[in-house]
Amino acid sequence: MRYFKHIGPPALLLLAAAGVYLRAQGPPAPSASTDKVSATAAAIAGSGEDPVAVERGGKLFVANCGGCHGLTAKGGPGAPDLIRSLVVLEDEKGMLIAPVIREGRPDKGMPKSNLTEPQISDIVAWLHAQTYAADHRRTYAYHNIVTGDPRKGEAYFKTTGTCSTCHSVTGDLAGIGKRYEALALQARWLHPSRGGAGRGGAPAGPARGATTVKVTLPSGESFSGVLDRIDDFNVSLRDGSGDYHSFTREGHTPQVEIHNPLKAHQDLLGKYTDADIHNMTAYLVTLK
């Protein structure tokens, strides 16, 4: 109970006995600083709870429970975290939670509530959406990522980044800030062929920029086209007329030359500072 030490036991009892929204009087509620009080729409959908009930429940929770349990139910001055609570996690349709809200926990200083059964049911729905949200990272909401300086981004684009070697803000990149929201844009310009394959999975655009290959046989005959597959033992490609060619590899025979048009992007990964990245994104989003 980390918050007990911030307020003496008498104050705690008072807070608990009041059982209402006491944020202004107590120490700063630890959960109050967040700009994400409720679960995201994706998390609510995933939890299977009724979004309307969840919305009502959230307001009821803040007004009736948030003073002690924190506005996001992650624990507050004198009352435990409910997202990590086994009562909440093991609850089915309020069977475990509702009696606690109804009767309180007098031994622990939690008073009975005057909430109606439908109100309790709404709070239960909201709590389930909150635990679902913590548990399912694909429902997490990103914050603003456009924090850089667009002028520095522009300078980087034209000089250090060597971006203008291949790209033009009036050509291929015209309007790119309109076509992608900032997060997708950041992922996409960092590596245009990737789509967020980490354990988190931030969104990105589809693959593009096909790798090409030239295979030269010992006879001198050669085949070029879009690389289909390569490993240590085989290489295959599809040529300009759509024909498929596959070759067995033995060491350096046949000769294989690969051209990855996105190699410049890959090579830059080891050179960017985080400020370069943020400045570039801030610049690219201005290209409306």
Add this chain to the structure above:
Amino acid sequence: MNIARAVLLPALLAVAGSVCGQGLNPATLLKQPTDAWPTYNGDYSGRRFSPLAQINSSNVHTLSLAWATRFTSNSPGGGGFAGGVQIKSSPLMVNGILYFTSPNNVWAADARTGRELWHYQYPPNNGSTLGNRGVGMYGNWLYFEVPDSHLVSLDAKTGKERWKVQIASPKLDYTTTAAPIVVGNHILVGVGGDHLDNPGFFESRDPETGVLQWKWWTTPRKGEPGIETWPDEYASSHGTGQTWVPGAYDPELNLYILGTGNPNPVMAPQSRKGDNLYTCSIVALNPDTGKMVWYFQTTPHDTHDWDANEIPVLIDDVVDGKPRKLVAQANRNGYFFVLDRTNGKHVLTAPMIPTNWSKGVNAKGQPIPDPAKDPATDGVLVLPSSTGATNWQSPSFDPETGLFYVGTNRPYSMFYLTDTDVHPQGWGGLDSVVGEEGAALLAIDYKTGKIAWRHDWPSGSGITHMLTTAGKLLFTSNGTNLVAFDPANGKILWHTGLTANPSAAPITYLLDGKQYLLVAAADSLYSFTVNQPAK
């Protein structure tokens, strides 16, 4: 005879006299049997080196298929890929019978023919089916973790359930994927799962009854050493640090050495200032008591999901004519560590791949995290990604070459902080891969940390499993190819294409005096051997 032996041996002898029959005498695990693969890593060392040499560098070009068998299930649960069976377990091979798993499923098959002998299916449940790494065996009994956080014991002869015991609340989202490891009369059980800041633990169960013998919490409670590396007990007790990959055991020291997982909240560290012991650590436990004897933290205050669950590998070294007991680990954070396994003191720390998150290595041999690379709301670029330089896939140590073989990737990822609350929960952030510098098999000299040779794969993930043998062979895979290398120099000697990517480490054993190589790829097992000319 040391004290550990004195405690262990009577227990083993008692077992040997009673339940063995066609089963596995736990005393067998103290040797390195060549006619069995009786535990996850084949033996307790974690080396995945076999002294067998029938299949060797001179005849490996004639290695050919003995049989292949596909296994099906109406509840395949195997990692969320295409819904089919994914065998991510190291099969056991005992007395000519193979035992292997996918989540909710255990099979027994005839190692001579691949014929299915029985198939156990656990009832449908809501647990995570991310993967299952296999069974442990004691006498005639098998031990299997199921997705809803139970440990099940089966009769190895029939596949019938003997009992099941709950090891955690299913609602806490533990991913019970680990292969139980048998040490003496202890069934050692680890868990995974890091979404709900659930407490991390490792525990021992009685082989006959499933009753808890001891439980070791991976993070300290009030008054315990290490609590000073957390803001308070609440943060520590929700600091996770899971135990989802088997460890290694040194019978002489009576130490079970395993890696622990990342701290929680995973990418939002603001509520857990400090080093966060004993997460991201290599720890040595007494298997009779569950007491920790030493620890070494590989990533202090991790913020990138770089657990230290990778297999610890026991290496017996000789320096100036004196034997030295070491343990080596290729870590997810990009570094290779060698410790003295008698006391956990650092011997060597060396980068395996270039990384950009560390400000160097401190006097204790630990990388020093750069706080500027902690996840941020607008993203920071970090090498490697959360998946890491390597992962749970098995490395191998070949005592004949003195080289440690590990599969690696070099992925760059943007790490975003999403939960800015002073009291964040769960993952609290996400990462997204934005580029890959290359996938490579590395052969590392454990004495220097230098890379003796490397093989850069032209495509596919480089994080694959390893097996070495006294036949001067290193087996691994790339994509659907099963590949044999010369472990001394990295020359490819043999390969064959399978129908899917190998999904578990290859194993090898003698059967009727003949050496086999067995590998799982998705829903199938493939058995290979070298055929002799007809007599």
